[in-house]
Amino acid sequence: MFKQKWRQERSNHIMLLPGVVFLFLFSYVPMFGIIISFQKYYPTKGFLDSEWVGLENFQYIFDLPDFSRVLWNTVFIATMKIILHLIVPIVTALLLNEIRSALFKRSVQTLIYLPYFLSWVILAGILMDILSLKGIVNQMIEALGMQSVFFLGDNNWFPWTLIISDTWKQFGFDTIIYLAALTGINPTLYEAAVIDGANRWKQTLHITLPGMAPIIVLMMTLSLGNVLNAGFDQVFNLYSAPVLESGDILDTMIYRIGLQDYQFSVSAALGLFKSLVSFVLVSVSYGLAYRFANYRIF
């Protein structure tokens, strides 16, 4: 019985073997580096001889005077990004799905993917120009008779500047995934719905969205792992002293400490902290989906 089962499943193991070996070599072996989170690590001393300090590095991070403010900023910015990164690409994909003209569809698809290729260094330059008080956006706002907005220097606006510009940069990329998901929906379902007299809106609600649901849930779960990643490159290139209060995040704070040279162990500790939080969130959502929908996300 066992042998028979094994023979049946043998090809599965064979197929997985290369992937398992590569991941072991290039992901699991380097994970021994996690131990430096519990050390005061210096490259000259190596992984075995560096001083063990227990949870001191974590304590250090949690005790930083700005920690609670920075943690809040991180969670807020990241969560808003996660939400918008789900909604905007899904809506865009649905809107594109309603377009008949293949040429138009393809053009839009290509154009909205382009911002993905702009690095934050160059984008920051552009944003500083167009969002400055004399920039084009504020000229339009003033033309409409409203007060100009200090997008990059006002603590009420700065987090939203981050969230929206990041969504803008990223949504074309994510839209592609949902478009691929749309192609997998069985066309006969739509035909049946048309015969039943369902309009496009009803079709979207009852066929398209449920058809995309597995991919949506998957993307949601995986993005939960980012709840402490608010985007280092972006914040680093856009923030400044007046908006530290609303825009300083964990990664930028630790980066500044790194500049003062006490870097390896503290950033490893921060990384481990972030990993653990991600792990818990992903596992919980995996568990919930399985328990309540009897569905395995991955």
Next chain:
Amino acid sequence: MITRTSWSRRSFNLVNYAILILLSALCFLPIVHVLALSLSSKIQVTAGNVLFWPREFTWASYEYVASQGQFFRSMGITLQRVVLGTVINLALTLLCAYPLSKERGDFRLRSVYVWYFVITILFGGGLIPWYLTIKNLDLLNSIWALVLPGAVPVFNIILLLNFFRRLPKEMNESARIDGAGDWRILLSIYIPLSTPALATITLFTVVGHWNSWFDGLLLMNSPDRYPLSSYLQTVITMPDLSKFTDPEMARVYNLISDRTTRAAQVFVGMLPILLVYPFLQRYFIHGIVLGSVKE
């Protein structure tokens, strides 16, 4: 499929087109701006005079990034990397996604494997162990250092396994009754039926390999082995002028401006999508046809 074009439908279409055109413009105009920057003289850029049209038109930035023989050598390394990397990534993605897309009843250790894969997205050891591992495997300074450490794209595997799971089970079963093994099923049923997903993953893979620069900088031991993005990263990074006290030095830095060359870099970075994407887009539509024909 026939849709009745009611009044509300027509107005929806109108609004829909308007929204999508607006979105495209929002994405496209900044790119035009960057293109204009890359083709303008440095002085006009520094003075903030360039909007959507180049001022004092010049190819200088492109000439600068491509001026050194290294540009073409790096391009060669990148092409090698993209081809090797994409083949390996795709092969491993397919090989891993197929068994993992099975139900637990058909593959008992499935969940163990899945978590083995997922953990690697969530946890990492940091820069130094990563480097030491690659060094100890004697991969430094070779093309394999750019390809093998990222050989297993876990995100893509999970994405693809979800696409695989949505394929009709009946086909799988009837194939098995016909005596097809796992390999046959993967090759002749799963792959042809998943072209949209595979096109998506191929695109991500090509773009990823084309644009990644950090590993090249650290894992290659000499600038003549840098892939293109690493090379571009080095030529456009200029030290902060405000930190220098030697005017002679500042003068050399000043011959070039990072804003125009960075802009030029953006377009070199976009090349693959401009070349590959239109080609891949065909598969987004074909997928449906194939799927429905099979049934």
Next chain:
Amino acid sequence: MFGKKGWMPLLAVVLASSLLSACSDNNGGNEGKKPVVTGGNESPTGEQGDGNPFGKFDPPLTVKSVLSTEGWATFPEGETWDNDNRWTKLYREALGINLKWDWMVDSTQYENKMNVSIASGDIPDIMRVTKKQLTQLVEADMVEDLTGVFDQYAMPYLKEQVQDALASAQKMATYDGKLMAIPHYGGDPRDSLVTLYIRADWLKKLNLKEPTTIDELVQVAEAFVKQDPDENGKADTLGLGILSATMGGGAMGGFLNGYHAYPDIWIENGNEGLIYGSTTPEMKSALGKLQQMYKDGLIDREFGTKDYNRLKEDVVSGKLGMFYGTISESALIAADLIKNDPDASWKALPLPSVDGNPAKPNVGVTVGGFYVVKKGFSNPEAAVKMMNLFLQKVYGEDKEGTNNDLQVYAWAENAKYAMHVLSPVQGYIKDYNYNLVRDALAAGDPSGLNEALKKTYDVVSGTDGSDPDTWQQWWIHQPEVSPFEIRVKYQEQPDGVVIDKYFGGATKTMEEKMSTLLTMQNETFVKIIMGAAPIDEFDNYVSNWKKLGGDQITQEVNEWYEANR
């Protein structure tokens, strides 16, 4: 989870242990070398013990080293980073040193690559490290003591400069009285002082005199904002351009100095020892003035979010007429603004002061890195000889620049190619080029100049400043407007510049707290200036600064000062 696969943990153990043993090999290997090393220390001279700073190794010596490459640098046809270029040839032919590269890496990743190399226990014979890495290497006993070889082999001009302008750099490389590295000399720290740059044509147009006091500076700023100096009929010009940074080009440091406040450095305070310059009462008054100026619209509303590039944009587009800058800002003005607006004219001025006492610029002590020799390397003097040769080729053998070969080994073909970046050992010492050329110009006699300076002389004497391409060379050699002239004036006074009195690297508490304190400082200062916090917030900042580690740091700094003054 992994227990089910018996082979996996096994393989894990095998691989991990091979990795870890690679790391411990490193330490073991060093211990193994110790006997050789002590032997080397007792007679560091070896067979080339002639003390000749430029003596040639015979038979040739192979030196393994590493190189930090610069993407912007281009070289003449046929020379590249890793082929036989003019520097590798020079070291081979002049010193008998064959360079072998362990690796080369772009300068942005140099520190990372060095860290991973140290971690892997695979370090070259001669390499550049940071202060932090140096301290660690010294503690781990992985590098040679260079005290003896430096005394014996350093060329006279280098020793002379080490007595004077480079003394602090040398001290930074010294541990318990032993010189553990040769600094990548950063020149005279006072060379990085800031002066006030001002649009002289605007001053003339508005009939204003050059500001020497803060009050006059405020008046000028007000006129620049309100009287439309660019005559375009729009109120689009700015008063004083400053950045939220407290030191460096474009920063507010020069203004703060006008109040005798010295941000970010440690200054002597009577019998109290060293105190931190950012926390003094003078700082509070200076910030109060900036707050007022911001409120009056004399400082850009967006000042807090601006970076250096935005400031440069304002200068080049002709919107900004006044800012504080280092010498290198002359290049930015030259290359861009003058091309954009040939009628613009700039002048450098000493820092305006709030009272009768002249303002003094403050500077930090910076060193580009430290060259260390791997413990056990047979000929540690090679590092000193290479430094000698580099300095000789780039700076010459004395203040007049005798025997330098700048145009071959530093800035080839009219500074089109930067060649010095090809050398694995580099340093910047103080040069007197400005004074030499200025004096020759005044006398109309270039005969005393070396070849490179003669070229500069010809360029300057052959133009009236109307050609944008040579404008910068011309401008910096006009004593009445030149920032170099201001710099020389400051340096001629014995106490003209306030230099950071602490250069011992990060103390234990600094490592842990300094970044938080700096963030707090930056945030508070900017908030005060922008009016988001009252000026009395400064007092809270000072007491928080003390509480959150500042007192501890002050104590550590003063302990160091006692031991090193």
